[in-house]
Amino acid sequence: MDEDYTLEDMGDKQTLLQGKSFEEKKVEELKPNLRKDIWDFILLVILYFLQGIPLGLALGSLPFLLKSKMTYSDMAIFSITNYPYSMKLLWSPIVDSFFNKKFGRRKSWIVPIQLCSSFFMFFFGGIINDKMDEKKIPIGFITAYFTIMVILSATQDIALDGWALELLSKENLSYASTAQTVGLNTGQFLSSTVFLAFNSAEFSNKYLRSKPSEYGVLQLGPYLKFWAVCYFLVTLYLIVIKKEKICYDVIESIKEVYKIMWKVIKLPRMRSFIVLLFIAKIGFVTNDAVTSLKLLEKGFKREDLSVTVLIDFPLQIIFGYYAAKWSSGKRPLRPWMWAFYGRIAAAILAMFVVKFFRIPENGEISSGYFILIILSTVLSSFMSTVQFVSIGCFFARIADPTVGGTYMTLLNTLSNLGGTWPRPLILEGVDVLTDYGECQGLSSDIQGITCKTSDGRHDCISNGGQCEIISDGYYNISIVCIILALLSLFLFIKKEVRNLETTPKHYWEIPKDKDEKEKD
Template identity: 25%
Template sequence: MLYILQGFIQGFTTSIPLYLASYKASWQQQGTFSWVSYPFSFKVVWAPIIDSFQSRRFGRYQTWLIPIQLIIAILKLFKKQCIRELTLILLTYKIGFAATYSMTNLTLLGHGITRDTLALMHIPLLIIHILLPLCLNETRCPLLWFARGYIPRLIGSSMLAIYIFFVSNILDKSYFYPVLIFLLCLNETLVYLMTVSSIGFYARISEPRIAGTYMTLLATISNLGHSLSSTLVLYIANWLPKSYAYSIEVGTCILLGFIWIGLTWRIIKRLDALPVEEWYLKPSLLVINHSISEEI
C-alpha cells in the first residue's frame, strides 16, 4: 500500500506539468513546480520522525533512539570511500538525460500533440516495465549493466531530440506516430535497464542489519540527483529561445553525459568489483563471524 501511494504521487508530479503546459506555463514556472518532488527525495530525513511518533509501544526514549541510531549508521556509511563515490555517481549521472526526461512530453504538447495521445503512446511502455526486470533478474554485475546502458541511452536521447526537432514538418505524416512510439520505447527500455540495474546493486550491497534504510538512502540520493537536474534544466530553459530550448538543452546534457561516463567508467567498474563486505559498516567483523560460522 505504501508503494501504491508513492506511485500516485509520482504520477501526479509527471502529469501535472502537462496540464501546466496546456495553460502556456513558462519553463521557469515548470521549474518552480518541480520543487514538489523534493519532499519525496528527502524522505529518508523525515521518515524516521514519522515512525517515531507512531511507535508508542517502544516507549518515549526508545522511539527516539531508533532513528538516531539509523542516522549514526548513515553517517558511518558516508565515512567509507566507496559510499562517497557511489553518492557522487548517483547525484550526477542523470544530468545526461535531464532535459530528455523533463522536457520531451512538454515539448510535444507545445507542438500540438494532446495529453490523451501522449497517454496512449505510453501504454506500450508498461510491457517494458514488466519484462525488463525479469530479464535482469540473474545478473551478477548490476552496476556494470547500469554503466553499459549509459551511452546507448545518450544515443537514444539524441535520436529522440532530432526527431522532435523536425516534428512540425512531419506531424501529419503516416509514419510520425509509429516512429515516435518506437523511439520512446527504445528510450524507456534504456531508462529501465539502468533503473533496475541500480536497484539490483542497492539490494546486493545493502547490509542485512539495516537493509531497508540502506536501500532507501541510496534511492533517496538518486531521487535527489534527478530532482536537482530536472529543476536546473527547466530554469535554464526559461532563458533560452523558446523554439530551440529543447534542442539546446538536450544537446548540452548529452555532451555532459559523454564527459560524465568518460570520467566515471573506471570508478563504476571498481565499485562493482568490490566484495559485498566492503559496503558494510563493519566488514572485518562480518568476515570474521562468517569464517567462524563456516568452521562450526
C-alpha cells in the same frame, strides 16, 4: 582494486583476486525461488502500486495538464514537488528507529501514512477541479498539495524499502527491486498515461462517447476520491490481517541511526559511489523533463502521447523482470552501464524527433513519424527502467539489513536526487535561452502582450495565447547535458562501476564500535 584492501580482510589470496567474500559466495549459491515468497511479493507490489498513484499525478499528469496555462518558469516552481522524494534521507532515521514493536516496525509508519494519504486525496478531490478551472491557476496551492502527497509517498517508501528486505528471503532479494518497478510503474502508468487519456475531451469524444463534451470522462477530483477509498481498504487489510515479524536486532535510538547513516557515508567505496549517483542522470534530465512538453507545444495530441506510453508500459514490466535477473550475476551493474549508453542515444534521438516534428494541414501526423515517436519514447523509457532495476538490485545486495530502511533510503535518495536537482535549472534554462517573438492567438479585445519577458509569457498563456518561438533553448540545453554525460562516462563512471562490482560485501557493512565487538 582499492589499495586499502588486504589479504587479512579478504580471507585469502584467491578470494582477493575474485573480489568476493565467503558470505557473498554463499549467497550466490542460493538460487532465487519466488514461489517461496509469492504472497509477500504481491503485497509489496500492491503497496508500491498505491505509492505510485500520487507520484504519477505529481510527476506525470499535472505538468501536462498545467502546461497549457503556464510557462516553463512556472513549471520550474511546480517541479519543487519532486524534491521530497529526493530528500527523504533527512528523516529516514526517524522512520527506521521510531515505531511500536507490538504493531510492527514498518506497519507503524505505512498504516498511518496511508490513512493520511486517503484523507488528503478524498478532501482535495472535492475542490481540486475548481482550482484547475480557474483562469489563473493558483500554482502555490497546487504545488503545496502535491508536495504534501509526495512527502507522504516518500515516507512510505522508506518504510517499504526496509520491509522488503525483511519480507523476502535472501535468495529473493533481487525481486525487491522488481516489486518496486512493477508496482511503482503500474501506479504511475495509471495516474499519467491512462488518466491523461480519459481526462482528454478529444480522446473521450472519439472513443468513449456518442455525444461530444468539452470535458473528458474522468476528472481529477473523482479520480483522487476513488484512490482514497482504495488506500483505506488496503490499510484495513494491514491492520486486521497482515502480521509483521518482530525484529529484535533493531537500533531504537534516532540519534544512533543518524550516526550510523554518517558511518555509511564514510565507508571507503561509498563516497565515490555518492558522486556517481549524483551526476549519473545529468545527461538525461532534459529528455525526461522537456521532450514530451515540447512535442505537445508543437501540436502533438495528448491522447496520441498516451498511446505511445501505453505501448511502452508492458515492455517496462517485462524487461523490468529480466533486468532483475541480469543483475543477479557476477556483473550486477552491467545492465546499468548498457542502459547508460542507450539513454544517451535516446536523448540524441529525441532532439531530432522534436526538431523535425510538424503538424500537417489535415492535423494528422503520418504513421511513419508516429512510429518514430513511439520508438523514441520506448527506447528512453526502457533504458530508464533497466537502469532503475539494475541499480535497485545492487542496492539490495550491498545494504546492511541492521538499518535496512535507512541504508536503502540513502542510496535511493542519492539516485533520485541525481535526476531531481538539475530539473528546475533545466526548465528555467529552456525559458531563459529561448528567444520568443510575439504573443499569437489572442482575442481582439486583448492587445499589448509581449512574450519578451517572463510576466508577458505568463499573461499570454493565461489568456489563451501562444508565444512565437524564434530560437528554442531546448536544443542548447540538451546538447550541453549530453556532452556532460559523455565526459562523466569516460572520465569517471566506467572505471567507478567496475570498482563497485569488485568491492567485497563486508566493505559495505557498517563497522562496529569497540563495545559491540567485545559483546560479540
